[in-house]
Amino acid sequence: MKHCDFSTGKVSMLRLGGGLDNGRRVRRGKMDDWKYIFLEQEGPVAQLAEDLDQQPIPIARPASPNVQRERDPNAGLNKKPNTEWESSIALQAVVPSASPAAKNDACDPNNPRVFHMFWTGPFTDKPYLALMSYLFSQNTGIHLLANETGPSVCRPQFWLWINPGPAASVPNPSAVHDMYEQLKTSPWAAPFLHPRFKDIIQFKLWNTTEQLDGVPELKDEWRALSGSLFNSGGQVISVPEEKIKAVESGAGGNSTSTKEDDMLNRTGSKSLSSYDRLSVILSDMARFVLCHRFGGIYLDADTIFLRDWEELWGWKGAFAYRWSRLENYNTAVLRMNKNSALGTFLFRTALKNGLDFHPMTVTKYMADAHLEGLLLRLPDALFDSAWLNTEYFQRERPPQPYFTEFADLFDTPPQNSAAPQALGFEGFFRGAYSYHFHNFWWKPFDPSRNWPDLGPRFIAGERAARHALTTSSPPSPTDAGEAEVDKEDEDSVTDDKRDLDWSAVLKRTFESYIRGERPNMYGEWIHW
Template structure:
């Protein structure tokens, strides 16, 4: 069948009538009978129609072509056939990165060097496979994986290495539980203990159809948070995810038969050529990557529990007047973390105490003295300047110029984005003082609605978390986060992580862990420079996916930090966790049918097992409308008075059924007032 440009011609008893126009379409030659017309047929061949027919067919064909073009664009450019597994399923709109050009500016060799640095620094304590497209040929020693007798390296069918060679200390997994008579409260985590995220993924990974409810039970039981209320179940050995490291002789260990390995001699197939990586068409390739020497793994020691290479720093970034949102974040930190404020003096073998650094982004032109004067005058922030909290909570002043100049990867280039990214917002602290926002209305300060907040500050916050972690190390948390348990085991896991964006296999950096000066951090900063200093979590996912390096920033299940998110997006509602939120607003306005739970269950019934809870903004909604002031007792009565008087000008009657947010706030405040212990049964020592 030949393919030709065609027109339509009609044959009848009078012969062929020819048109003068031709259609620029391509179609096979064909003919078709025209029913109802004697001695007539359509013949699809090169000839013409009368002009009156031509005009009619021309209009119809133009309309048809336009319709086909629109349909093609809609179905192929704005939709794709994809299900939750990413392969098949329902129609869904692709995210922006699916049509954006590649962001990759590193060669495959440099990517291998980044991986080698991270693994050698004990930042990959996992048996997850290494992407074969990186093309590793030589075995990689991993000091964070326990040694076994079988130490050969796993390769794929083309002999590229996909696993690391274990060279680390033995792991002893703990059976943590409360024991009589101390069963009223859970035990503090063992100092130096580590969470095995591989095991947590086995029980919590959404891609494996794991439920948040079941994940939280594993997290509770494995950490001993069920405190004497454990019910009989089958063998729970595979629920143990907390371990401590012990140096040992690998020769005395059993064979590792869980992951059979092959030597290169056993492989019959030759190396397959690696496909080219999708490099950026717009940005030049980076020069040879310069990395420092890898960090040396130091085993935990009770005599020196704090490792200077991994400082236990929580970071939070805040812009504008201090409100009840960072206030609750700090109260929950004091209520859950092992800060030592429950002891008069710290014992010699105490666990490493964390610090919480609150980074205040000041008003343009404000001096440091002005910022601290405002913090002292603000009823929500003043309590944390008390000398009892001096060693565990520190207010820091954010200076964009100083911070960005401290990052080697961007210090010489970030100023070119002054007008596009920062828009003149707090680029430098000017010497001329300016008046800060007043504090007379602290109880109602901050945004009043979902759209009433500083979006430039949100962009700044996306960048600040990477700056702080890359410069100082530690864990960044958004200010709309509440701590729900001790994070000792997460500090022990030295790899970088962020949690999952609900059902999407993307990052949410509301919780971000990275080591200071890491190769991963260098990669992210240099890539972001070429993409307009874009640190949005979706952009971070794009950078790492195109570099086959998502394994270096572990994507942990959102059940650990954001256990309501799947339910809010209408997933897993047939087996929801406790409490059952269908909207993030349920924290502040608990539905009537579930309003008995907050007071009946209290803090212990709020997503028990999760490390934290992220309530996703709601800056405008008070935690405790009827007592919208810091109710911390006589020690803080002076700074409390202004906020209390302001709130009582427009009194709000107390609800008979208290919402979850109110119960949590009053629980944390009761600990500071000395009316109740914290979640581990410890009383604050003043």
């Protein structure tokens, strides 16, 4: 942790400690102080401490028998006026800890390896690239053929939760069927319905009512706040019931609608001026709901995987990461255990504060209760390496590539325009687990080739996306079989942009792996 504090600027240890510089190491000397990955071993902690020739430090000193303790658990606490004390909560039994060597199954049901992501509206190149980077960097085993058996490891899964309509609407009875029909006809989504990905990528329908009813700490009380459900940092966007009905029927989208109505009907952010704020607020709550109900790790949709998360899965505790220079949480990455006491505390506290799950508010919840030790605040260098630079910090020794704005991912400055192709994926924040590009939903990753470029096996989707750029009624990518590339689909390199931006280089790198033209980042080739 000390080496990743922005005040010290020592972020290169992420690469070395993670072994990502193997075969190309230029550092010399003893490097034990930079190691941060450990293997679990069987045996009690006391035995491990004895091996280190020291005795374990007691957690707490036993109290003197002569000291009289207060029996009232609320003693010394001041109650707010007109509020009631929380009733006693029955927490689940503590799950016993066991090392991997002591388990019969590679996967631990108490610690499922599930990535969650929340998406609203039509499927675009943003969730497409998140899934592509997941396939390129995680230990999914898709490089193995159906009759091959690899090592006994726990493969992660990616659950993409889709809210098909505006944030304030309620899905209709045929929403699941409609969702899959839209996925089948979407050039960006259809490739992930291929049978090769069925065990590692799942699409799930988000239903706010169903999800909140699935949280025991909320199910009996959240409806009293349904009119002010969209609460962010204490700022409430009220959605009256008649507005919800108008959104469901589509009446809110007529020409006489007000700006408020437009906001209620948005399904994703089409531009900076039409930002879908309601969906953003809903996602602030959704991440806690999903992690509490199912366990796993939540990631914002503007996230790109950069390395395997095996070491993070090995940590059984909860974590988020630091909000740039501020000692607050950013929950763009959030890990929580299923049905944990931490989750119970957060939901009961949020319920008393209008269901406000903004990261700054969550920071206040944890600090006021002195529970920050239960939610580890990891350095932002692990997931958001450019953030400090964009706020004029750490510029004397910045991570590479050097971004002064988040837009540099999509529009690489001219003086650095040769770097993306020269350095490639291996030169993009090497050592970080992921990159958070902070919105820009309306900016295409690859303007010159703004379609899924996955080769003949997925040519139907490519053709549909190509036609969508020139016509208003593109064909649907219903054919998932192989097809030959027509001459009209062939391109000349002279038509391409001379200096590709970082976003285009990353997209094309991930796609070349699926086409079978290069291995993934760990040297594994996919064989169709």
